[in-house]
Amino acid sequence: MILKSTHRLRGVGVLGMNRRNAEYIMRSNPRAFFPLVDDKLKTKQLAEAHQIPTPPLYHVVDHHGDIPALEKKLDGYHDFVIKPARGAGGSGIVLFTEHTEGGFVKQNGEVVPMKDLAYHISDILSGVYSLEGLEDRAFIEALVHPDPVFDEVTYRGVPDIRIIVYRGVPAMSMVRLPTRVSDGKANLHRGAIGVGIDMAEGTTLAGVHRSGVVTHHPDTNKPVTGIPVPHWERMLLIAAKAVDMTGLDYLGVDLVIDRERGPLLLELNARPGLQIQIANQAGLLRRLELIDQAPADVFATVERRVAWTLDTFSTHALR
């Protein structure tokens, strides 16, 4: 039973945690480059230097002493997002959609007074949300107004698109849709839905919610399949390009689609999860192996890599 299921999983080319860590993350991602992706601010600066669009940065808070001055600065913004620079798995991120007399309104309607917000930033600075509990920085950036394409299958919050890129070639992707449970966040382990995307067509496939396959959004009850993702090819280009600037060869690239500005790079992840395989009903290992077998000239330019992906990784072509 164990041998048989192992054999089946290997046959489909499912990537397991051990192999991901040993064969891909450790081999492809030199430790020295990790800070570039672990620190969202550094990623942001790097992306700007490479003409990759990201949500506009409003403020950076480095020290506890900067917090009192913040109130005045925030007065000028109607909506914004607070993030820890080194937060993992979406922890510590708060989205504010409105600014009222009593304070700031979170995307779930809760009103947060300034002193609570200051407390939250202070937590971020102390490293509560950072990967190793080290001191951290907080930053405030523009709230993304998502493209309406996923409105029907999103419960508040901002959906994002995760693209796994290996050696500069986009290999697999999914769109992550916030639910009521995930509190507007697009992280799967918080209860968001992951919906696979056909790499060639740029349309959504079935979704995964808490390890189970779903076809409809649990809160809105609208189908999640067959939605064409706008700016698909451009996003693949951004993802392929974003990887070049980091020196890491196995990355999860997270993008959002802004109503006005189009695709923006949100963050990079050096240890992207494996749940994406369930969302796509396809094994990642098989695609990574195909990339390793690709002719050398495929890797020459960003455009060629994306063209190769569009040719090779359509769900139909793989079956």
Place this chain on the structure above:
Amino acid sequence: MKRPAVLLAVALLVLSFALISYRILWLKYPIFPAAPAKVWQLSMDASIKGGEKETAVMIGVPSTQKGQLVIEEHFHPGTLSFNLLREGPNQIGVWSGAISPKGELIGYSSTIQVQPQRLLKTLPPRLGPYPKNIGETERKLAMRLVEKWDPLPPTERLRRIAAAVNGFWGAPLPNAQDLGAWSAFQDTHGRVTASLVLLRAAGFPAQAVEGLPLAESVTSSTVTWIEVWTGQEWESLQPEKGEIYQKPFPFLPLTTGGLPVVRTLHGELSEVRWTLNREIINQWRMRFDRIMRSNRWLDRWSLFRLPEEFQKTFRILILVPIGALMICLLRNIVGLPTFGVFLPVLLALAFRNTGLTYGLGIFWGVVLIGYVVRRWIEKLRLLLVPRLSVILTLVILCITVLALLGNKFGLREFMAVGLLPFVILTMTIERFFVIIEEVGPREGFWTAAGSAGVAVVTYGILEIEPLQLTFFVYPELLLTVAAVQVLLGRYTGYRLLELFRFRGFWRS
């Protein structure tokens, strides 16, 4: 990428096995050091009366040889000087000096483990000479007497000889003249020599052995038997009774090759008393005594050379890597989540003091109390480090209260709780809270249960005393553990729980 790791693992394995083989083959370490040790306690007391000249008493004592292991031995020289000599295969204790008119008491004691013969290939012994002072006529006579049994198989011939020494010649009887000559010979030389002559004439390699019957007893005399090589194995024959014994022999040999056990020079030995007792001794003491007396290089660098109070620590410490190995297994092969990497090992160490039930109870109790308090503290908006300090104080407080309660109600386990890894408990509470807040209670409890489960398994391993002893005797087994850890580090297959996680792929 995979090759260097495998090579390293193989190198570690080879080194570890080489050291173990060296200990087993050259230093005669037991293959299973934890096998139950039933031993014989042998002691000898005697008093010596002196002559005019300097007296010497020579007594054969058991030595480590095939089939028996002398674990410890002590000699009590009294006022005499003492030497330990080897004489052929025998070990002889020599007490010598001037004896006071009142006489002198000497003594000896040892602990002996009689091992079932190892399956070593014994070389067939050569046929030795006839016993001394046996003339040509007697040899011819003996040959004539045993001639008629030549066609029989060796064991049957041995039986006939044993019977003949006791006077039963069986049909057809030898002629009356030979029979008369032989019984005259046997009367002068005794049954032992007679048996040896007959056995030599029949072509059996044989030797006389003197020693004690292996039974709980106090005796002043030794017995003599003959060990005979029948072409396949050794059998032993007790001429006085005409009995033949198969292995294992019910005797403890003291001297072989016809050497008397007790010899005296210019003196008189009286009141010799041999005592044999059966005993089961502590495994640790048995190894300890043996290794302490050895001068071999690896023995001198053995953990048994540590002072006893530190040995206790190392008995456990040396098993901790196995605990770590278990965590590798359960995390990377099975896929169980745990808080941190080594929390379960530290918990397992703490369980040793509290016992499993109390240990688990205290772990869950403190974590849950901590969780409730942590939830409440969240409202106070404390900064990270002071907040962790508060939790730490809470943990110590819980432990203190438990200890006081334990003292009140006579529950030792509650007082032993002080050794629980409190820092780890503090971090566990924080992680537990964060996981529950961020991912949900299911994940939080699942991780806590995973940690506790791994700790229980690790505790189970740490408590296996034979394993403790084996690792203590062969610390190089740690290299084997390291080799397995290296190999596990290169395991890139699926985790067991991943089979479940991705079940949709192989079920359809």
